[in-house]
Amino acid sequence: MANDPRPLVAGNWKMNGLRGSISELEAIIADAQARPWPVDLMICPPATLVCAFAKAAAGAKIAIGAQDCHAEVSGAFTGDISAEMLKDAGASAVIVGHSERRTYHGETDDMVKAKAKAANRAGLTAIVCIGETYEEREAGATISRIERQLAGSLPETIDAVKLVIAYEPVWAIGTGLTPTPKDVEQVHQTIRKHLVSLDKSSGPTVRILYGGSVKPSNAKELMAVPNVNGALVGGASLTAKDFLGIAAAYA
Numbered sequence: 001m002a003n004d005p006r007p008l009v010a011g012n013w014k015m016n017g018l019r020g021s022i023s024e025l026e027a028i029i030a031d032a033q034a035r036p037w038p039v040d041l042m043i044c045p046p047a048t049l050v051c052a053f054a055k056a057a058a059g060a061k062i063a064i065g066a067q068d069c070h071a072e073v074s075g076a077f078t079g080d081i082s083a084e085m086l087k088d089a090g091a092s093a094v095i096v097g098h099s100e101r102r103t104y105h106g107e108t109d110d111m112v113k114a115k116a117k118a119a120n121r122a123g124l125t126a127i128v129c130i131g132e133t134y135e136e137r138e139a140g141a142t143i144s145r146i147e148r149q150l151a152g153s154l155p156e157t158i159d160a161v162k163l164v165i166a167y168e169p170v171w172a173i174g175t176g177l178t179p180t181p182k183d184v185e186q187v188h189q190t191i192r193k194h195l196v197s198l199d200k201s202s203g204p205t206v207r208i209l210y211g212g213s214v215k216p217s218n219a220k221e222l223m224a225v226p227n228v229n230g231a232l233v234g235g236a237s238l239t240a241k242d243f244l245g246i247a248a249a250y251a
């Protein structure tokens with residue numbers, strides 16, 4: 001629709017990619033130079049590659065994001081990386097609260113909120129992930145779960161430049177399963193209502209991405225759902241061909 005925010009297709013490489021994988025980024029950059037995409041593009045490589053990817057993408061029409069950050073600026077937190085460090089490495093965004101972080105690292109809504117605020121403090125866009133489990137969906141608890149996560153995980157002050165929401169049903173991640181467009185619409189509408197209730201002026205334009213088994217073959221249908229403003233893509237973002245095949249849903 002006319003007032004919809006510009007879509008964003010973001011690739012989350014998770015724990016995949018070595019230095020040689022930069023060839024995939026280079027292929028995306030070459031494509032993005034050759035034709036104007038009506039969509040913002042972003043790749044979130046593992047932390048080891050953020051600096052090199054940001055250098056390669058300098059001046060190109062693709063942003064580089066990271067996959068997690070610590071809530072503090074610096075300190076005795078072995079193995080952790082702050083939002084300020086990611087900014088310094090060239091990232092412009094960071095994913096927080098991905099279900100894999102929530103599951104394998106015990107991240108709570110409170111922790112995710114602190115990370116989202118840290119991202120904004122450092123000048124990064126926070127891509128806040130939420131989503132229900134299979135059991136919650138089966139129990140009819142999807143909407144209440146989403147509302148709880150929104151209430152607990154978002155910064156008090158929201159801004160359409162600094163915040164992106166990614167709805168990722170846990171059961172759809174990496175499984176090849178996706179919710180029906182009607183189910184996606186219901187959740188995205190709930191998220192939009194929550195955002196508008198937080199801020200009448202920014203709420204309508206915060207981008208809400210869908211994530212979970214997005215592929216070139218299903219992207220068009222999913223991206224056409226009202227209030228779906230792009231995708232957060234895992235597996236299919238690892239090759240330029242599939243990633244651009246998804247972005248082509250907007251071509």
Ligand SMILES: O=C[C@H](O)COP(=O)(O)O
Pocket residue numbers: 012098168172173174175211212213214232233234235236
């Ligand atoms: O962050 C991305 C999501 O977890 C989706 O992963 P997937 O596209 O491999 O299902």
